[in-house]
Amino acid sequence: MYKWFKVALVLGIMVFGLGALAQEKVVLSFAYPTWFTDYPRFLNWYIPAFERYMEARGTPVEIEVMELPAPDDPYREATLLRLAAGTHADIFADDTFYIPADALAGYLLDLTPYVEKWPEWKFWVPAAKDAITFQGKVWGLNRDTDVRPMYYRKDIFELAGLPVPWQPTSWDDILEAARTIKAKRAEIAKALGVSDVIPVAFKAGILGGEATTMQGFYMLLLGAGGRLYDAASGKWVAKSSALLDTLKFYHKIYIEEKLSVEPEFWMAGAPVDKIHLYLSNVGQRPNEPALAMLVTWDGVWYDTANPEHERYIPEPPGRDAVLAYCKMPAKEPGAGIRGQDFVTISGGWGMVINAATEHPDIAFEFLKFVHSKGEMLASRIDVPGSIRLPARWDLTEDPVYQKLATPYDIFCATELVPLTTVRPGLTEYPKVSDLVQEATEKILLGEKPEAVLEWYAAELEATVGAENVIELP
Amino acid sequence: MRKRLGSLAILLVPAFVLWAVFMLGPALWGIRLTFTNEALTGPAAKNPQFVGLANYHRLMRDPRFWGSVYRSFIFVSGSAIVGQAGLGLLLAVLTSERRRIWPKVKITGRLATALCWLAWVTPETLIGWCWISFLDYNGVLNQILKLFGLGPVYWMVRYGMLSIILANIWWGTGWSMMLFKAALESIPREVEEAAEVDGASPWQKFRYVVLPLLRRPIFVNVLLITIWTYGVFGLPFMMTGGGPGHRTELMTIYAYKTGFKYFEIAYGTTVSIGILFITLFLALVYHRLLGRRA
The missing domain is CATH 3.40.190.10 (Periplasmic binding protein-like II)
Known part of the structure; x- marks a missing residue:
C-alpha cells in the first residue's frame, strides 16, 4: 500500500512537472x-x-x-x-x-x-x-517617420507688426523678422507678461546632441544646397560653400547680430528642453522668456496642445491662437538641395x-x-x-x-x-554628427566660421580617413 | 613557523581570489583591450582586431588628450595643491587649539573644523548638486546678484575651470585641514617654547620651526591629494560635462567620453592607461623629492 502511494506520488510529481513545463x-x-x-x-x-x-x-x-x-x-x-x-x-x-x-x-x-x-x-x-x-x-x-517644420508665434509677430500668416522664402526673411522683433522686444515682453522675447533660435552646441545636427545645422545646410555626405562621390564633405554658409548663419544670429539666446544658453543644463519651453511660454512662466521662431520636430504641435505635457500652451489663449507653422526656406529661393525653395529632413x-x-x-x-x-x-x-x-x-x-x-x-x-530627405545611413554618421555639434559650439564660443570649417575638415579627415573626404565648391 | 605561514596563505586565499577576480582580472583585461580596436558599436564591436600599439601611437599624437592633460594639471595645481593643501594648512594653523590666535578661536575653530570635515564626508554627487544649484543660471548666486541689479551670468560656462576648481577646493579642504591639524598637534611643545625664549616672532616661529617640522606630512598629503585629484571625475563632470567646447575636459572626462559617448572602448581604455602613467610618474617624482628632503 505504502509502495503504491510512493509510486503514485512520483507519478503525480512527474505529471505535474511536465504540465508545468508545458505551461x-x-x-x-x-x-x-x-x-x-x-x-x-x-x-x-x-x-x-x-x-x-x-x-x-x-x-x-x-x-x-x-x-x-x-x-x-x-x-x-x-x-x-x-x-x-x-x-x-x-x-x-x-x-x-x-x-x-x-x-x-x-x-x-x-x-x-x-x-x-x-x-x-x-x-x-x-x-x-x-x-x-x-x-x-x-x-x-518602423511605424512612422517625421519631418521638421518651422514654428512661429503669431502673437509675437502681431505685436511686432509682422504679417500673419507668414511664410519666409529666404534666410534673409527670417533675419529681417528677427531684427524687427528684436527692436521691440521689451515692449512685446511686457505685453505678454514674460521676462524677455527671443526672436529666433537654431539648435546648437554639444549638449543639444542629435537635435543640434538634425533640427539646427541640417535644416540650414540643406537650405544652402549642401549635405554632410556626397552620395555622388561616396565621400564625406570636408568643405563646401554650403557648410560655410551654414556656419556663417549661426555666427550671424548668435554672435554678430545677437538675434537669439545668449550663446552660453546652449552650454548649460538641458537647453533643448528649455528652448521648447520658451516657444510655448505665453506668460504662464513669467520669469522666463518667450521665443518667436524655432525649427523643430513636427510632434511639438501636439505637445503644445496636450495638457499633460510640459510644453502645453494653456487656454486661454491656447495653442491655436498663438502658435503657427510654416516651411523652412532655403537660403534663397531655389538654393536648397535639388533646387528646392524649402527644405526639411526626416x-x-x-x-x-x-x-x-x-x-x-x-x-x-x-x-x-x-x-x-x-x-x-x-x-x-x-x-x-x-x-x-x-x-x-x-x-x-x-x-x-x-x-x-x-x-x-x-x-x-x-x-x-x-x-524631405534623410541623414546618411552610414556607420560613421553618428561620429560625424558629433563633429557637427562641436563645430556649432565653436561658433557659439566666438570662433570665426572660416576657422571652424578648417577645424571641421581636419577632424573629419581624422575620423573617416583622408581617402573618404572630398572638398566641394 | 612554516606551519603558520602555510595557514596564513590558506587564510589569504579568499581575499586574493576576490582581488584577482575584481581588481587584477579587469585590469589585465583592460590592458589587453588597449591593443585592440574594440568598440561598443560598428564593425569593430563584432570582430575586434589586434592592432598592436596603434592606440598608443594615436594617444601620443592626440591633441585633445594632451589638452586634457594640461587642463588636469591646471585643475590639480589650482584645486589640490594651492587650494586644498594651502587653504587646509592655513585653516589648520588658524584653528589650532594649541596656538590660539584670538580668544574665541576655540568655538569658531571647532565649528570651522566640523564644517570643513562635513564637506569632505559628503558624497560627490550631493556636492555636485549643491554647486550646480549655487552657480546655475537660475541658481542662488544669480538670485543674490539680482537683488543688486547685477547678472545673471552663466558662471559654469563662462568661468568653467574656475567653477570646478572652487567646488573641488570646497569639497576636499577638510581632509588636508584634519591631516595638518593632527601634524601640528604632534609637534613637541618644547621646540616652540625654545624658539619663543630665543625671541622669535609668531611668523618666524611658524616659518623656521613649525613649517620645517611639517614638511613630511605636507609632502605625503600633497602626494595623496594630487593622485586623488587627477582621478576626480564626478564633480566636474556633473558641473560642466567638460564643456563649453573642451575647456574643462579633464583627462578622466576625456577617457569617459571616448569610451561612453563615442563608444570607442579600446581607445578610452588607452586614455585611462595614459592617466595611470601620468599619475604614476608624478607619484615617483614626489617620492624622490620626499626621499631627498627626509
Whole structure:
C-alpha cells in the first residue's frame, strides 16, 4: 500500500512537472524610450493585448519591460552597454540612424527572411523601408517617420507688426523678422507678461546632441544646397560653400547680430528642453522668456496642445491662437538641395530584435502585432498626434485614418514630405554628427566660421580617413 | 613557523581570489583591450582586431588628450595643491587649539573644523548638486546678484575651470585641514617654547620651526591629494560635462567620453592607461623629492 502511494506520488510529481513545463511561459524583455508619447500605451495596451493574443494561440508569452534612462544620449549609452554585455532586451527601439552601426556590430537580428514571408511587408512605403534597411537587409520595423517644420508665434509677430500668416522664402526673411522683433522686444515682453522675447533660435552646441545636427545645422545646410555626405562621390564633405554658409548663419544670429539666446544658453543644463519651453511660454512662466521662431520636430504641435505635457500652451489663449507653422526656406529661393525653395529632413525610430534573443520568432510576432494596420490605427485614435506619417501606405489610404487628419497633418504630409530627405545611413554618421555639434559650439564660443570649417575638415579627415573626404565648391 | 605561514596563505586565499577576480582580472583585461580596436558599436564591436600599439601611437599624437592633460594639471595645481593643501594648512594653523590666535578661536575653530570635515564626508554627487544649484543660471548666486541689479551670468560656462576648481577646493579642504591639524598637534611643545625664549616672532616661529617640522606630512598629503585629484571625475563632470567646447575636459572626462559617448572602448581604455602613467610618474617624482628632503 505504502509502495503504491510512493509510486503514485512520483507519478503525480512527474505529471505535474511536465504540465508545468508545458505551461512555462516564454519571457521576452522589451525596451522603449520612456519619454515617448505612446510609451504608456505600450505598458497599458500593446503588452497585455499581445500576451492575451499569444495565450489564445497556445504559446503563453510574458513581456517584461526594461526601463532605460532618458532621453536620447543616456538611452543610447545604456543600450550599447547592455548589448555589449549581452544583457539587453530581446526587443528594443533604436533610432534609425544607429541601425547601420548596430547591424555591423552584430547586435541586430536580420529580419529579411521574416519580412519576406510576411504578406504585409509590401505596404511599407519605400522611404520608410530605406530607414530600416542597410546593405540590402532589413533590420527592424518602423511605424512612422517625421519631418521638421518651422514654428512661429503669431502673437509675437502681431505685436511686432509682422504679417500673419507668414511664410519666409529666404534666410534673409527670417533675419529681417528677427531684427524687427528684436527692436521691440521689451515692449512685446511686457505685453505678454514674460521676462524677455527671443526672436529666433537654431539648435546648437554639444549638449543639444542629435537635435543640434538634425533640427539646427541640417535644416540650414540643406537650405544652402549642401549635405554632410556626397552620395555622388561616396565621400564625406570636408568643405563646401554650403557648410560655410551654414556656419556663417549661426555666427550671424548668435554672435554678430545677437538675434537669439545668449550663446552660453546652449552650454548649460538641458537647453533643448528649455528652448521648447520658451516657444510655448505665453506668460504662464513669467520669469522666463518667450521665443518667436524655432525649427523643430513636427510632434511639438501636439505637445503644445496636450495638457499633460510640459510644453502645453494653456487656454486661454491656447495653442491655436498663438502658435503657427510654416516651411523652412532655403537660403534663397531655389538654393536648397535639388533646387528646392524649402527644405526639411526626416528620421524616426525603428523597433529591432536583439540578435542574441532565444525566441526570434515570438519577438517577430510582437513586431508584427505592434505594426499591424489595425493596431496602428487604434494607436492613432488613442494617442493624439501619433503616427502622423505612417510607414504603411494601406493605413494612409484608410478612410477612417484619413478622417482623423488635421490641417496640420495634411500640411506635413503634402507640403513637407515631398521636400524631405534623410541623414546618411552610414556607420560613421553618428561620429560625424558629433563633429557637427562641436563645430556649432565653436561658433557659439566666438570662433570665426572660416576657422571652424578648417577645424571641421581636419577632424573629419581624422575620423573617416583622408581617402573618404572630398572638398566641394 | 612554516606551519603558520602555510595557514596564513590558506587564510589569504579568499581575499586574493576576490582581488584577482575584481581588481587584477579587469585590469589585465583592460590592458589587453588597449591593443585592440574594440568598440561598443560598428564593425569593430563584432570582430575586434589586434592592432598592436596603434592606440598608443594615436594617444601620443592626440591633441585633445594632451589638452586634457594640461587642463588636469591646471585643475590639480589650482584645486589640490594651492587650494586644498594651502587653504587646509592655513585653516589648520588658524584653528589650532594649541596656538590660539584670538580668544574665541576655540568655538569658531571647532565649528570651522566640523564644517570643513562635513564637506569632505559628503558624497560627490550631493556636492555636485549643491554647486550646480549655487552657480546655475537660475541658481542662488544669480538670485543674490539680482537683488543688486547685477547678472545673471552663466558662471559654469563662462568661468568653467574656475567653477570646478572652487567646488573641488570646497569639497576636499577638510581632509588636508584634519591631516595638518593632527601634524601640528604632534609637534613637541618644547621646540616652540625654545624658539619663543630665543625671541622669535609668531611668523618666524611658524616659518623656521613649525613649517620645517611639517614638511613630511605636507609632502605625503600633497602626494595623496594630487593622485586623488587627477582621478576626480564626478564633480566636474556633473558641473560642466567638460564643456563649453573642451575647456574643462579633464583627462578622466576625456577617457569617459571616448569610451561612453563615442563608444570607442579600446581607445578610452588607452586614455585611462595614459592617466595611470601620468599619475604614476608624478607619484615617483614626489617620492624622490620626499626621499631627498627626509
